[in-house]
Amino acid sequence: MAVIFDCDGVLVDTELLANRCFAAALNRAGLPWSVEETMRWLVGRSMGACVDIIESETGKKLPANFLADLQAETFASFRATPVQPVAGIFGVLDWLDGQSIPYCVASSGEIEKMRLTLGLTGLLPRFEGRMFSASMVERGKPFPDLFLHAARGIGVEPEACIVIEDAVPGVEAGIAAGMRVLAYAGAAHADRAGLVAAGGSLFDSMDDLPRLLSNRGS
Ligand SMILES: [Mg+2]
Known part of the structure; x- marks a missing residue:
């Protein structure tokens, strides 16, 4: 996984x-x-x-x-401002590291934007060498290209990847790539109905993610 x-x-x-x-x-x-x-x-x-x-x-x-x-x-x-990390995300990454589960980031934004926001929030060291941008592929989200490119980049089969998304085009892209998608709906702006309609499984707190990732079949 x-x-x-x-x-x-x-x-x-x-x-x-x-x-x-x-x-x-x-x-x-x-x-x-x-x-x-x-x-x-x-x-x-x-x-x-x-x-x-x-x-x-x-x-x-x-x-x-x-x-x-x-x-x-x-x-x-x-x-x-400065920009803040999403609440609970460090705990999720610590858990993944503890389980030796590989992870990466795949964004519609440019690498430069990721380097800035991950840098300002202290997350950058966790993603060095594991950053993938829509600028690297022909078609961005909602097409599957970026997630398939990211899976290749970390050497994992698409069907073994789980996508964490908060936007409808991203959920669509993950489903199109043949991946399971967990849709984070903890932000006030979350389009809950749209995320579900696109095929995402909703969750509201990053604190719940380790448990959800452990239930692989569900
Ligand atoms: Mg997003």
């Missing part, structure tokens, strides 16, 4: 900070999207996919510097 963690919302509590920045940048570009709307439509997808969705929904083209400016603002927000 191996565990593949999503990053944002599963390891690090970034989604509210990132989506506040995203909504503010869209508002400046003349698109009145709320934080709730960016959360609903964009969470769990790569930035390129987010821009495609926004442009097709609104029929407007975003400014050329939109993503570069947004990344700078988002990274500044992560540093200033």
